[in-house]
Amino acid sequence: MSRLDRLPASLRTALAEKRALKVIAGLTNFDAASVERISRAAGLGGADLIDLACDAELVQLAASVSGLPICVSAVDPELFPAAVAAGAAMVEIGNYDAFYPLGRIFDAAEVLSITRRTRELLPEVVLSATVPHVLPLDQQEQLAADLVAAGADIIQTEGGTSAKPFSAGSLGLIEKAAPTLAAAHSISRAVAVPVLCASGLSSVTVPMAIASGAAGVGVGSAVNKLNDELAMVAVVRGLREALGSAVQAAV
Secondary structure, eight states, X not given: OXXXXXXOHHHHHHHHTTOEEEEEOOTTOOOHHHHHHHHHHHHHHTOXXXXXXXOHHHHHHHHHHHOSOEEEEESOGGGHHHHHHTTXXXXXXXXXXXXXXXXXXXXXXXXHHHHHHHHHHOTTSEEEEEOOTTXXXXXXXXXXXXXXXXXXXXXXXXXXXXXXXXXXXXHHHHHXXXXXXXXXXXXXXXXXXXXXXXXXXXXXXXXXXHHTTOSEEEEOHHHHTOXXXXXXXXXXXXXXXXXXXXXXXXX
């Protein structure tokens, strides 16, 4: 039995059918009220997974209001065990978007080190590892393969912070997503584990992520930057519908 088999059946099916939708509350978002709103909207909107800052109380809160599996994200492996004990279904290294404005860059060696330590601490827990978008694509591919060899069960891409869209409307949304879409296309062909495409995505571009080879998508700012919970639900439902359309088109 692989570690992925330990995930809830609904999430396993979503990954296998390449339609997984993860709503990201934010790696640095420890605001309980915000996490509660985002988590409830994710559940009502039809998401498959919620990605939270690594905090045991937030895990319990998000699970109680959403009914969804919880993923916790951090760059310090020592934080993960408490969140898993609180009920997190999986852990994730990254993504690193919150750190780039601070000048904090993660290289391949550091990400590998974090992955190996996490696997030592949690040998049976599903582990997702994010590949830094600051690496050239060929190095992203190599790192992804190395991460899988080190015990990663899922690879996540990123890239929204490096994109510099200069067009309005749908074209601008596509420009925003281009780096993470390119990474998903390259990495999905280099590894045999599910790839989650994240960072800079919208309802316009999540079908492109699936077409690029991703098993699912992670969407953060399109949801978590909204102040109105009903608007969040509407966005999540729109993402869910876009993913459904992508799967039907593939069939």
